[in-house]
Amino acid sequence: MLRDITLGQYYQADSIIHRLDPRVKLGSTIIFIISLFLFNGAAGYLVAAVFLALVIKLSRVPFRFMIKGMKAILFLLMITVVFNLFLTPGEPLIRVWTLTITKEGVRLAILLAMRLSFLIIGSSVMTLTTTPNQLTDGMEKMLGPLKKIKVPVHEIAMMMSIALRFIPILMEETDKIMKAQLARGADFESGNLIKKAKSLVPLLVPLFISAFRRANDLAMAMEARCYRGGEYRTKMKPLHYGRKDWIAYIMVGSYLIIGILASKFLPIVAGEIIARFWS
Amino acid sequence: MGIIEVKDLVYEYIRRDEEGNVEGITTAVDDVNLDIAQGDFVAILGHNGSGKSTLAKHLNAILYPAEGTVWVDGKDTKQDQYLWDIRQTAGMVFQNPDNQIIGQMVEEDVGFGPENMGVPTKEIWERVEESLKAVGMYEFRKSSPNKLSGGQKQRVSIAGVIAMHPKCIILDEPTAMLDPKGRKEVIRAVRALNDVERITVILITHYMEEVIYADRVYVMDKGKITLQGTPREVFSEVDRLRDLRLDVPQVTVLAHELRKEGFPIPRGILTKQEFREAIDQCRQML
Numbered sequence: 001m002l003r004d005i006t007l008g009q010y011y012q013a014d015s016i017i018h019r020l021d022p023r024v025k026l027g028s029t030i031i032f033i034i035s036l037f038l039f040n041g042a043a044g045y046l047v048a049a050v051f052l053a054l055v056i057k058l059s060r061v062p063f064r065f066m067i068k069g070m071k072a073i074l075f076l077l078m079i080t081v082v083f084n085l086f087l088t089p090g091e092p093l094i095r096v097w098t099l100t101i102t103k104e105g106v107r108l109a110i111l112l113a114m115r116l117s118f119l120i121i122g123s124s125v126m127t128l129t130t131t132p133n134q135l136t137d138g139m140e141k142m143l144g145p146l147k148k149i150k151v152p153v154h155e156i157a158m159m160m161s162i163a164l165r166f167i168p169i170l171m172e173e174t175d176k177i178m179k180a181q182l183a184r185g186a187d188f189e190s191g192n193l194i195k196k197a198k199s200l201v202p203l204l205v206p207l208f209i210s211a212f213r214r215a216n217d218l219a220m221a222m223e224a225r226c227y228r229g230g231e232y233r234t235k236m237k238p239l240h241y242g243r244k245d246w247i248a249y250i251m252v253g254s255y256l257i258i259g260i261l262a263s264k265f266l267p268i269v270a271g272e273i274i275a276r277f278w279s
Numbered sequence: 280m281g282i283i284e285v286k287d288l289v290y291e292y293i294r295r296d297e298e299g300n301v302e303g304i305t306t307a308v309d310d311v312n313l314d315i316a317q318g319d320f321v322a323i324l325g326h327n328g329s330g331k332s333t334l335a336k337h338l339n340a341i342l343y344p345a346e347g348t349v350w351v352d353g354k355d356t357k358q359d360q361y362l363w364d365i366r367q368t369a370g371m372v373f374q375n376p377d378n379q380i381i382g383q384m385v386e387e388d389v390g391f392g393p394e395n396m397g398v399p400t401k402e403i404w405e406r407v408e409e410s411l412k413a414v415g416m417y418e419f420r421k422s423s424p425n426k427l428s429g430g431q432k433q434r435v436s437i438a439g440v441i442a443m444h445p446k447c448i449i450l451d452e453p454t455a456m457l458d459p460k461g462r463k464e465v466i467r468a469v470r471a472l473n474d475v476e477r478i479t480v481i482l483i484t485h486y487m488e489e490v491i492y493a494d495r496v497y498v499m500d501k502g503k504i505t506l507q508g509t510p511r512e513v514f515s516e517v518d519r520l521r522d523l524r525l526d527v528p529q530v531t532v533l534a535h536e537l538r539k540e541g542f543p544i545p546r547g548i549l550t551k552q553e554f555r556e557a558i559d560q561c562r563q564m565l
Binding site for chain 1: 387
């Protein structure tokens with residue numbers, strides 16, 4: 001059971017989005033998130049929705065996988081919507097008992113709900129189309145300039161990728177220790193929260209000891225294979241920007257510009273049209 | 280001088296109590312001498328705690344001698360400037376396959392060694408392909424190591440070492456955690472490397488069946504080398520081996536017991552085939 005867990009939530013498919021350089025995907029996701037905070041009206045969000053839909057279509061990942069990520073924040077989303085709906089001061093729309101729903105509240109609630117869901121879906125697109133390994137590679141390369149101010153970028157990336165490699169192994173080990181303890185009468189299920197937490201101690205101690213032993217072995221194996229940090233190191237799969245990567249950057253850039261322009265001018269244009277239509 | 284030469288090697292583990300005072304000293308390797316020629320298949324046998332793993336760790340400069348000297352390809356392991364040369368010349372495969380695979384994909388793990396050595400990208404790919412083919416794991420190059428069996432993981436570890444183009448590979452109990460099938464796979468891969476690529480192999484093990492193909496066998500006990508010779512010479516000392524708590528192959532024991540009872544059977548029978556021939560001869564004579 002534990003052997004089959006996939007890390008992160010990578011979805012294997014062959015699409016242009018999958019083939020993009022991880023740096024492009026990281027950068028674009030950041031730009032997309034920033035754009036969500038820059039846009040403040042319906043027009044901007046319309047542009048964002050169209051852009052997101054286009055990327056999802058290109059990625060060939062079924063839409064239900066994008067929605068999966070939403071489940072985790074559903075509760076947070078509800079709270080945000082409810083609080084904004086009832087607690088925003090302004091022009092009252094409906095009054096139920098002591099609670100008032102204002103016009104501003106409705107607007108803010110819709111805006112925040114959209115912002116949050118776009119944010120989650122947007123980052124899901126990145127994690128669904130990029131393997132954890134590509135992500136660490138991309139981060140290492142992007143943060144490269146920080147080496148100048150003595151940030152151990154290579155080491156951080158190496159730690160992340162080793163952690164990713166060992167999570168399934170440690171999960172399997174936890175399972176094994178748990179079964180061994182259960183066989184000798186341990187009880188992980190019953191009791192209140194504190195009791196349950198206490199019963200985890202005999203599970204965690206052997207797990208930690210074994211993790212340290214593994215770390216020790218791994219360090220020795222890495223040294224035996226000439227590992228000496230990031231210096232002199234070459235890459236088996238180096239990152240190179242290709243034509244499609246530059247095109248992607250241009251597209252994301254133009255998305256941002258169109259979004260900003262739209263949220264500035266579209267309401268004016270729309271107002272104008274409506275005014276003319278009325279008269 | 281051979282590819283690996285060990286002279287008067289002594290290594291001590293110092294046990295300390297909580298304040299850091301010396302509680303006792305265990306001599307793990309005691310006055311060991313070895314001379315291994317290029318292209319040899321050498322086996323080092325010994326039960327747990329005999330010092331065989333400690334000795335192995337000296338051969339690629341993970342441990343440094345307390346006394347004596349180790350030369351790998353003519354280079355003294357104590358000299359820091361040779362450290363990376365030595366680790367590249369003498370590759371090492373460890374016991375637990377899970378704790379030595381670094382990559383999340385088979386091919387990435389095999390490429391790890393060459394990456395560290397600064398091999399150009401194109402050549403890394405060539406080396407990865409050739410090493411994976413040498414151990415018969417090429418079709419698994421895109422798999423996750425977590426999905427492989429023990430024997431397959433250990434073959435990937437071996438490929439990871441060969442990709443560094445070593446002259447010598449040291450295997451520190453590579454089969455201890457494997458099932459019989461996995462053990463066979465690994466030993467077959469190791470023998471092929473020795474036969475085809477002429478890589479020097481130093482196999483450390485406590486499974487006797489694995490050493491019958493070796494050119495030379497060393498048996499260790501309490502840090503010292505107590506027996507050495509060809510497998511046949513070593514296996515004719517059945518009683519000595521039993522005293523050292525080593526399991527002698529069943530055929531060898533049977534032949535030995537029959538010999539003791541006065542049957543005309545030669546010393547040091549290693550395989551069932553040899554035993555069958557010996558019995559046939561025996562029957563003709565009687």
